[in-house]
Amino acid sequence: MKDVLVNVENLTRIFDVSKPWLNRVIEREEKKTLRAVNDVSLEIRRGETFALVGESGSGKSTIAKMIVGLLGLSQGKIDFDGIDLSQPDGAEMRALRQRYQMIFQDPFASLNPRWRVNKIIAEPLRQFDMESSESDRNRRVEELLELVGMSAKDGVKFPHEFSGGQRQRIAIARALSSNPEFIVCDEPTSALDVSVQAQILNLMRDLQDELGLTYLFISHDLSVVRHMANRIGVLYLGRLVEVADGKELFRNPRHPYTKMLLNAIPDLDMTGRKVAPPDGEIPNPINPPSGCTFHPRCPIATEQCKREIPPIRNSDAGSVVCFEAVCA
């Protein structure tokens, strides 16, 4: 039984990166576009943590922003709990909007420096008219602060009085205040030190168990993703190249890009393994290679890979977009 909470189909986002009209006319240039996200389909099941990994420019954050509605869609469709997010009118949308929230990467930029913490956390409550009276709201804010491991007295302070980890806790409390079911976390720990990162990751897992949350977890750090995710999607140049169960992806990576990423992780266990560092770098997304966009860096690429875009191949273990990968 699959209980799908968020269903994304053929999601595409095209950015216009052309020069201004006058320059185009004078320099006789065409319009230029950038496909940041290219035909991505994925399902996020209720109660799971679905992770998206990829290097910079692979489109992870763009997908996150489109799902929460901070960016429009160029093509495709997003269903939340069976409702197409492009359909509902104002009132319906507001009701839906309460059910998903987002946590951002930089806790120094995501909190208003002129607001006290309790005002920050209560903002969604006020927006959605969730608590009737001022005192109810304050009680709820205190509860939330304690839920994320802070003291109820911290509410009267300003964000600058807190460290990065504590600010990220405040951001989590704010995201939780409207009782959402689904939280999009865009690199929630990459601005934090490792020991603080461990606190935040543990907190996020505890909250998931306690409140039955579903996470879309975005990160460039494969070891963090392995720790957090039930299922993982690997992005390369805006395309989803492989989706697999968390442990399975690490035990048995199938797409050559996934293999390359796993190889590039520094070896903390000091097994003394010798690795050949990966070849090349991510190509320019404005002018991507033909066929499979990974072929210039791929050790097993064939002529077919240069010409055609590989189809999605599904199996029990997940899906992989590659002609050559062995689907065992």
Added chain:
Amino acid sequence: MSDTLLSVKNLVVEFPTRRGILTAVDNVSFDLERGEVLGLVGESGAGKSITGSAVIGLIEPPGRIAAGTVHLAGQRIDNLPSEKMRRIRGDKIGMVFQDPLSSLNPLYSVAEQLVETILTHKGISKKQARDRAIELLDEVGIPAADLRIDDYPHQFSGGMRQRVVIALALCADPELIIADEPTTALDVSVQSQIVSVLKKMCSEHGASVILITHDIGVIAEVADRVAVLYSGRMAEIGPVRDVIKHPQHPYTKGLMGSIPTITQEGDRLTQIPGSMPRLTDRPPGCAFAPRCEMAMSACHHSHPSEENVGTARVACHLITKMGAVA
């Protein structure tokens, strides 16, 4: 007989502020042998970069080295006049910083920057310098180096730029290279390329390296020894294998447990409660005591001295008391 290139003893770096004197680096000592890679790890604000800058005499006033000595190849360098220090930096020390774009001049081609640096330090002709520059770029793995040498920094990608910076640092055949977070701005696949270039270049050129980073994975791949800094003080220093596999200091233990790895089993990460104290309100005893599960009363009152434990040197009262922690 060990061959010590750099010797730092009881280094103290202070910054006067409106609210009194901030001790950013407090009594840090270490030696670096020729050809060795020493990793400096710590969380933000632990004093790793300041230690690096102090070694090469680049502390911005009003900050100053308040105590301690730095010897490079037997010569004391911490009290030299700035002009003399500048010469030593140019001849003997190379630097690689986090952001490759800000360490290259955007208005000059890579060729001009490399050739100028080589000419300043070596008495060779311009033609020879250019050949040397191409050779260096080739060594750091820039494809078609003879064609790309006339490009400007913005024409290179992040990873390629960092390779240029490494080539630039190697121009004068330095004895010491300070690499301050050289891979932090890069993607994982590019990071592992740069790490292997750094490793290769140092062993081929026989340079010693101080590698400053917050990423212990990078240290595990490159360094011979590692020093763990906490709140401006040395917590533990030792061979990288021993420190990572058998950490002695409770902070190092917690730090290793808090890193998610791709092989670990089990769901929860070990977490260290709280966060590193600000330098303005560092506790009187051991700086880690408020977060330490094993803190005793002595930990809150006096700062532990550094003791040798096997191959490592550790600053912890538990070690002093019991000889060694199991």
